[in-house]
Amino acid sequence: MRFDWNFDFKRLLPRKGLSALAASVMAIVIGLIFGYFVMLVAYPENAWQGLKCILTCGYSVNENIDIFNKNIANTFFYAIPIMMTGLAVGFAFKMGLFNIGASGQFTAGLYCAIYAGFMWQDMLPPSIHWILCILMGMLGGMIWGLIPGLFKALLNVNEVITSIMFNYIGMYLVNMLVMNNGSMYDAVRTRTRYLPVSAQIPAYGETHTSLNISLFFVVGFAIFLYIILQYTTFGYELKATGFNKYASEYAGMKGKKNMILTMVIAGAFAGLGGAFSILAPSTIPGSSMTYEPIEVIASQGFNGIAVALLGNCHPLAILFSGTFISYIQRGGTVANLIGYKPEIIDVVIGIIIYFSAFAMLMNTTAINGLHTLYQRIQNKIKRTTPPVEITKEEEANQ
Amino acid sequence: MRTFYFLIQGTLPVAVPLMLVALGGMFSETSGVINIGLEGIMLFGSFVGCLVMYFLNDVGADPQMLLLMGMLIAAVAGAVFSMLLAFAAVNMKADQTIVGTAMNMLVPAIVLLYCKIKFNSDSVTTHVEPYITEVPYVSKIPVIGDLFFKDTYITIYIGALLLAIMTIVFYKTRFGLRLRACGEHPHAADSVGIHVSRMRYAGVGISGVLGGIGGLFYSVGVADSNCNGHSGVAGFGFLALAVMIFGQWKPLRIAWASLFFAFLRKVAYSIPLIPFLDALNINQAFYKMLPYIATMVVLAFTSKKSRAPKAEGIPFDKGKR
Numbered sequence: 001m002r003f004d005w006n007f008d009f010k011r012l013l014p015r016k017g018l019s020a021l022a023a024s025v026m027a028i029v030i031g032l033i034f035g036y037f038v039m040l041v042a043y044p045e046n047a048w049q050g051l052k053c054i055l056t057c058g059y060s061v062n063e064n065i066d067i068f069n070k071n072i073a074n075t076f077f078y079a080i081p082i083m084m085t086g087l088a089v090g091f092a093f094k095m096g097l098f099n100i101g102a103s104g105q106f107t108a109g110l111y112c113a114i115y116a117g118f119m120w121q122d123m124l125p126p127s128i129h130w131i132l133c134i135l136m137g138m139l140g141g142m143i144w145g146l147i148p149g150l151f152k153a154l155l156n157v158n159e160v161i162t163s164i165m166f167n168y169i170g171m172y173l174v175n176m177l178v179m180n181n182g183s184m185y186d187a188v189r190t191r192t193r194y195l196p197v198s199a200q201i202p203a204y205g206e207t208h209t210s211l212n213i214s215l216f217f218v219v220g221f222a223i224f225l226y227i228i229l230q231y232t233t234f235g236y237e238l239k240a241t242g243f244n245k246y247a248s249e250y251a252g253m254k255g256k257k258n259m260i261l262t263m264v265i266a267g268a269f270a271g272l273g274g275a276f277s278i279l280a281p282s283t284i285p286g287s288s289m290t291y292e293p294i295e296v297i298a299s300q301g302f303n304g305i306a307v308a309l310l311g312n313c314h315p316l317a318i319l320f321s322g323t324f325i326s327y328i329q330r331g332g333t334v335a336n337l338i339g340y341k342p343e344i345i346d347v348v349i350g351i352i353i354y355f356s357a358f359a360m361l362m363n364t365t366a367i368n369g370l371h372t373l374y375q376r377i378q379n380k381i382k383r384t385t386p387p388v389e390i391t392k393e394e395e396a397n398q
Numbered sequence: 399m400r401t402f403y404f405l406i407q408g409t410l411p412v413a414v415p416l417m418l419v420a421l422g423g424m425f426s427e428t429s430g431v432i433n434i435g436l437e438g439i440m441l442f443g444s445f446v447g448c449l450v451m452y453f454l455n456d457v458g459a460d461p462q463m464l465l466l467m468g469m470l471i472a473a474v475a476g477a478v479f480s481m482l483l484a485f486a487a488v489n490m491k492a493d494q495t496i497v498g499t500a501m502n503m504l505v506p507a508i509v510l511l512y513c514k515i516k517f518n519s520d521s522v523t524t525h526v527e528p529y530i531t532e533v534p535y536v537s538k539i540p541v542i543g544d545l546f547f548k549d550t551y552i553t554i555y556i557g558a559l560l561l562a563i564m565t566i567v568f569y570k571t572r573f574g575l576r577l578r579a580c581g582e583h584p585h586a587a588d589s590v591g592i593h594v595s596r597m598r599y600a601g602v603g604i605s606g607v608l609g610g611i612g613g614l615f616y617s618v619g620v621a622d623s624n625c626n627g628h629s630g631v632a633g634f635g636f637l638a639l640a641v642m643i644f645g646q647w648k649p650l651r652i653a654w655a656s657l658f659f660a661f662l663r664k665v666a667y668s669i670p671l672i673p674f675l676d677a678l679n680i681n682q683a684f685y686k687m688l689p690y691i692a693t694m695v696v697l698a699f700t701s702k703k704s705r706a707p708k709a710e711g712i713p714f715d716k717g718k719r
Binding site: 160164347358 | 434482486490495497499506514627628629633639640643681683687691694697702
């Protein structure tokens with residue numbers, strides 16, 4: 001009997017998907033460990049419980065099956081916008097563009113969606129009103145994505161600075177437009193009024209949450225993006241430009257056109273995220289989601305960066321990473337009950353982004369390290385144990 | 399004339415944080431590291447500095463001394479925090495933009511977490527008032543006294559001093575020359591025995607120091623010595639990057655560019671006090687958007703002949719040619 005575990009760690013390296021998954025998991029683990037330390041500093045006695053809550057409270061607070069369903073539905077509901085912004089960031093990243101402006105595109109889409117919701121309700125049959133609102137949201141995001149794309153392609157302005165500036169411009173502009181419109185804005189409650197029912201996306205099932213059928217749209221969009229990236233010429237050119245801008249230009253690809261198109265598509269996705277989040281049905285009859293014009297940039301865009309990086313910018317993986325981020329956010333909200341603040345999740349997300357910037361490299365180092373260690377041990381075993389004589393029968397068996 | 403004095407007096411405390419942070423960005427980028435995380439570094443410096451001022455205020459010290467103490471600690475805090483970027487960019491060869499974004503997201507969360515647990519609010523409220531109504535003797539000088547020595551903060555003098563020091567360091571010292579070489583052509587610098595990684599650590603460290611100080615000066619000059627986790631530093635870190643690009647990575651031009659942006663902002667926030675603009679009756683949100691729109695216009699015109707350091711954003715790899 002020969003015990004031969006000739007396992008080569010380096011074989012793991014070329015498997016890109018596995019390596020990326022390991023990198024993401026490592027970033028998450030480091031993020032959670034850091035979050036645990038932060039909780040230890042804040043309230044040492046509850047820290048372990050807090051970590052447990054972040055990891056488990058997303059699906060259940062107690063044994064009640066209804067609450068279980070409700071929490072799951074809520075996790076998915078809050079995942080919808082950040083999945084969309086995640087797709088927006090990840091898609092642009094495939095081309096080497098860092099779309100930090102998903103927040104602005106999200107806000108622009110949100111505004112266009114509620115504009116159509118309030119202003120066009122009498123003009124359209126109720127059955128298609130909400131579809132038009134969603135399309136308007138997409139249009140708003142497209143416009144807000146187009147501008148940084150144009151600046152980058154035609155004027156060579158770094159898209160990071162442009163899109164950050166347009167986050168601010170979009171936020172101030174939307175707030176101004178909302179507050180100046182009496183049929184949208186309720187000055188007493190400092191929020192938008194309730195959207196008409198015809199503008200709201202139909203709910204999904206009897207979950208007693210705001211979960212709606214847009215979840216299926218999101219899955220559809222992710223598959224659509226995957227097909228674009230994997231099976232179309234445009235997707236191929238896009239990835240090629242991301243790998244090497246100059247080589248793709250030399251090969252005759254129209255980099256500028258692709259750049260603008262990528263930003264428009266990315267903006268469309270972020271805008272759809274905004275539309276989905278504001279057009280969701282409310283659990284209380286006669287009300288709806290509302291938007292409060294405060295001078296803070298929408299956080300969904302930044303969380304989308306975390307989602308995209310955790311999913312390694314792969315459209316289908318982004319669905320899972322979006323669900324995960326939303327899940328720990330739910331847990332963080334519940335952790336409020338034992339004295340922690342929901343911001344603990346933002347700390348964890350920040351750490352996750354930080355480490356996912358070089359988790360791949362850390363992985364390579366770790367695997368190389370394991371490989372050397374393994375070889376050293378094997379060499380030691382070879383030196384200490386005499387080589388086993390292989391008999392004729394064993395050879396035949398093999 | 400009264401309005402003009404008022405605008406200039408209000409512009410300077412806003413311009414100084416912008417200028418310092420843009421100078422920090424300049425040091426980081428000329429060493430070859432893109433520092434998107436300046437916003438985070440600023441807020442971190444502001445947070446730590448405000449905490450120092452808050453806790454020392456109980457001792458009952460002079461507001462100016464408190465400010466100086468806060469400034470020193472904020473500089474140290476900024477430098478320490480910027481090492482996160484330096485480590486990732488230099489040792490781990492990570493994507494510098496992503497790391498910077500992570501830093502920007504991390505700090506508001508930390509500030510909010512701490513303030514909500516400790517003070518049960520969103521901000522550190524210090525109650526320190528380092529406002530100077532009049533500097534003795536010099537404020538009597540006709541025009542200059544009115545412009546620079548009345549209704550102001552000590553921050554603008556420190557800012558001017560730091561600008562002078564940093565310009566000299568940048569242009570007139572061996573260190574500055576080497577730093578610039580590392581951002582322009584790191585392999586050439588390496589071939590004559592300059593430690594590129596050490597230089598980049600230094601560049602990012604200086605940007606951390608200036609970013610931290612700039613953050614505290616933002617709190618003092620713009621936010622009434624408070625540090626709010628929600629509004630943070632209102633995009634000043636990003637505006638500073640735009641100022642840096644507008645200033646073409648040169649200290650004196652950066653100073654002028656920051657004055658320009660700060661002036662726009664001051665105008666935007668004091669419309670009701672300026673009779674001429676108040677009469678136009680334009681929505682105030684337009685003026686609030688003005689600095690950001692101006693940034694875009696300026697960038698559109700300057701980017702074509704950009705003088706960005708050639709090697710910025712590219713991790714240094716000794717073996718690569």
